[in-house]
Amino acid sequence: MKLHWSPKSPYVRKVMVCLQELGLDDRVERVRSVAAMLRPNPQIMRDNPLSKIPTLVLDDGSALFDSAVICEYLDALAGGGLFPARGEEKWRALRWHAFADGLLDVLILWRNEADRGDGQRSDALIDAFRIKTEAALRQLESEARALESAPFGIGHIGLGCALGYMDFRFAFLQWRERAPQLAAWHARIAARPSFRSTEPVLEG
Amino acid sequence: MKLHWSPKSPYVRKVMVCLQELGLDDRVERVRSVAAMLRPNPQIMRDNPLSKIPTLVLDDGSALFDSAVICEYLDALAGGGLFPARGEEKWRALRWHAFADGLLDVLILWRNEADRGDGQRSDALIDAFRIKTEAALRQLESEARALESAPFGIGHIGLGCALGYMDFRFAFLQWRERAPQLAAWHARIAARPSFRSTEPVLEG
Incomplete structure (x- = not known):
């Protein structure tokens, strides 16, 4: 399989983490593909018209897209493990995953606007984006214990x-100050080899 | 259950169509909620910090979100029918669904930008949005036959x-001229009672 990939996209990173967690990393060839909102990329568009x-x-x-569909496909390919099959556990994981994508x-829109x-x-x-981001952090802080106790999966x-993207592009927000329990949870997740x-690394 | 709802949101419309197709419409109370990118709505944010x-x-x-998670939840609540459980049929349906949401x-961004x-x-x-939209239409036109032959589901x-949203807000694109097979497929879908x-109706 071939993956349109970039080292800085957080949506791509989800897929790369899934590949490693599922032991499938050698099944996918990465193709460096630049997707910028202002510049539709014909090479990507051959496989995904939304670029x-x-x-x-x-x-x-x-071709499969978006990142959520790809992650679920890879999970099925590996025989499962990251997407709970049913019940409360499933909806909790899918909600966290959608929460993460929505955040x-x-x-991303905030960054484009600032540029x-x-x-x-x-x-x-930009004010509206900040209000939503802060509200999301408050809500996630209140769910840190639930994140801690749920089996590792696509929501995590x-x-x-x-949160890694927030560190990468929004370090000035210093989100850990307002979300200490979430920060403690994140530190454990970020220590996994897949993470x-x-x-992502800023250019020197 | 309570649904933050608006008569013009195409993402909400997906949920309303699912409710009717699944025979669940009497299980949900609609609450009129206005979500505009510039104005975070505290009433929605109590249930979804992303507003x-x-x-x-x-x-x-x-609370559950986004629309894709809600649709899948409702499908499970009704015992299934709109989300194929596995195999090629599943990935085809999920890809179409993600394609639709991505389009x-x-x-929506195009409309916000134009405003x-x-x-x-x-x-x-705006040029970039137009290029992606036209590419999406070309691709979907090439898939009209596959849409026609697949069992009705979340992708459809x-x-x-x-496409209904394109008619509602982007009538000037006259997309049917460039996608006649897709238009024929859409006409049959749009005739279903759930559609x-x-x-959506423009104010007089």
Whole structure:
């Protein structure tokens, strides 16, 4: 299989963590693909017209997206383990995963907005992103104990990558100050080999 | 159960179509909730800190989101029918569903961008959204026959709502001209009672 990949995308990182946790990392060839909101990438678009990464090209040439679908597909390929099959455990994991993706969506839009030229930037929009991010942190802090006690799975992977992205691009938020229990949980997740080997790195 | 709802959100519409197709519409109380990117809504945020709709509040007070998780939850509650359990059929349906949500994400951002004041609007960004949308239409046109032959499910519901949103907010695109087979498929989907009764309406 072929994966449209980048070392800095948090959505791609979820897939890379799943691959390692499932023992499938040698099944996928990574293709460096740049997806920027302003520049549709024809190479990605051959497989995903929305020009987003990750996109996974299967051996028959068909392509899967988005990251949530790819993670679930890989889990099934490996015989399961990261996506609980049913019951309360399943909805809790899927909600955390969606929570993480939704938080990442806010952060990515925030970053794009902040990168706009002075005249084009909307401070009201940035305020809205900040309010949502802080509310998300408060809610996740209140769920840190539940995260701790639930069996490791896709919800943890999603939130681990979302908080990792906050460290990578939003260090100025210093989120740990307002979410100490979440920070303690995150430190344990971030120590897993699958997380350590996929940590994004700023260019020197 | 309580659903943060609006008559014009295409993501909410997916949930409403699922409820009707599954025979669950009398199980959910709709609460009119306005989610605008610029204005975080405290009432929604009590249940979903990201301030997005749909958000489904279960009888025990816990809340599920996003729309994909809610649709899958409702499907399980009804004993299944819209989410294929396994195999190629499953990944095809989930890919179409994610394709639909991704296309909707592009269209919503496009609309927000177009609504900005003259100085704040990025024409380059709008061009990028248009390129992705047209590529998505070309791809979906090539898949119209596959959509036609697959058993009705969440992929069809997603794409039906995405194309319905294009009719609602992007009529000027006249997408049917470039995607006649997709248009024929859409006409049959749109004739289902679940789609007819959830069609968004412009204010007079």
